């Protein structure tokens with residue numbers, strides 16, 4: 001039986017949801033925060049507590065953005081109206097042609113009004129709002145059917161979970177937009193991945209797409225993604241007269257809309273506007289690969305109609321690729337935290353799109369060989385996704401015969417030790433554990449935000465301590481004294497004390513952060529958390545076998561091999577022991593007791609379909625907590641289909657396969673009977 005909630009609590013919850021959503025909108029959509037972060041956090045916590053205590057959770061509660069369990073695969077999602085692509089134009093003349101064709105088709109000599117807005121280089125998305133509530137988010141797919149990525153999209157703070165701020169809430173509206181990553185966040189993500197020895201994303205678009213197509217929403221949530229809305233598909237109970245009319249409505253309804261949208265009275269104004277966007281794009285914090293020109297009037301759009309896959313009423317004016325030609329002066333290499341030696345090219349400095357480029361990574365020696373890049377070569381370089389420069393190709397015709405190839409290194413450029421290239425790996429690694437370049441990078445990572453969070457122990461200071469011989473090994477951080485610091489040029493009484501205090505604070509660590517901080521290959525923040533959930537103490541990981549790690553649901557072979565190798569290396573165990581002797585203590589609040597054996601749903605697989613009395617993600621979490629497993633599609637291995645009203649095709653499939661069909665109440669009973677608990681919700 002549902003418990004009754006005191007009306008003042010209900011009111012408080014509703015008030016908190018409204019207020020937090022509004023401040024989130026100010027922060028993420030308008031980029032004009034008002035509420036201090038600490039206040040937001042405390043209000044959020046209060047909301048979460050109340051929701052848990054009274055199990056009263058609104059569909060647009062900010063707490064519903066996170067915490068959904070991983071899926072096995074995405075469901076398919078049919079679009080009510082096809083999601084089209086755009087025709088391209090590459091010059092002012094082609095834009096004039098576009099205008100001429102439109103006027104001919106409309107049989108008019110009058111000027112046509114257009115809109116011009118940046119073309120965001122991301123991933124097209126459809127957000128379906130039913131009665132104002134976000135019910136589904138889907139990728140474009142083939143235009144007719146995409147994938148249901150609702151749980152991932154909900155983690156994007158700029159996406160409204162509910163339409164607010166407008167008088168009229170349509171019965172249904174499919175809002176179309178682009179999910180993208182800011183250039184700076186993309187670079188940061190790639191830096192982290194490089195440190196972790198993970199493959200890099202080629203550009204922000206791939207990074208955004210890779211982040212959305214994650215079966216585990218907590219990974220999506222850890223990537224900073226944004227959304228911009230520029231159109232609609234199906235709409236019931238609302239109509240718009242023009243694109244500007246729609247954009248104004250979206251803006252009022254708190255959706256993020258394209259930056260600097262311009263209304264142009266004729267094609268000449270369109271040309272001025274696209275040139276302005278091209279000139280300004282340098283200063284955009286996101287990647288724009290062009291400008292989209294649209295006929296403003298929806299009536300005219302309808303008359304113009306569409307070709308097979310593109311509307312006639314719009315065109316994407318593509319900006320010129322930002323390329324330049326320069327000379328490779330040298331090919332050098334650097335050593336990262338994991339010992340990977342990465343070659344980079346040093347160029348004759350050259351301007352690309354207002355930025356001076358003097359070096360670029362060459363990724364690895366396979367890449368150098370494939371592109372046949374030599375010292376002295378003239379090369380075409382490009383800012384990939386317009387951010388990170390890379391070599392597109394060598395202009396072979398310009399070779400003089402004096403160019404030099406660069407062989408694979410046989411020693412580490414930082415410490416002179418030997419190098420290895422493991423089977424099937426493109427990376428070349430330094431084998432020394434004492435390589436100063438690696439230790440230096442490891443310490444920077446150790447002290448970083450997601451790690452031990454030692455403020456003041458960033459790149460510059462770590463370099464300084466190394467160059468003065470104050471740090472040689474990892475554990476030397478905990479041997480630093482204030483007196484040592486005061487001998488250095490950059491430190492005074494207060495700054496030295498602050499750093500010593502920050503180091504002191506980090507002596508009491510939480511296992512998940514520590515595991516991330518010590519920099520085990522392939523262990524990011526998420527994997528570290530999973531390990532901490534499964535192992536109570538650090539020493540439980542000592543000399544562990546890969547099999548024990550693989551037995552954990554979320555862990556794969558690569559991670560298992562690397563964790564096991566790390567904790568079977570005596571030097572690493574010695575390091576852990578030295579850290580313990582230096583007073584590092586580790587607690588583990590994430591640990592979960594392995595009581596699977598007694599859990600009521602142990603080994604059972606469930607699929608949920610139809611409307612449910614609780615948010616689906618809560619039911620999935622409940623199944624998970626009780627030892628079961630919730631998946632998204634019915635198959636032979638499904639044990640139970642939990643069906644509510646309007647169950648749809650999953651019910652048919654379950655019947656066909658003979659899968660047992662139960663109600664939500666029955667599921668609760670199954671758990672309660674075994675748990676002998678009076679109530680779950």
Ligand code: IVH
Nearest residue numbers: 084085086117118119120124178230292311
């Ligand atoms: S309007 C009929 N506006 O570009 C298609 N698209 O290359 C209507 N895109 O699939 C699209 N920014 O994913 C439109 N301001 C913008 C856009 C935009 C990026 C993407 C969109 C589309 C692709 C076509």
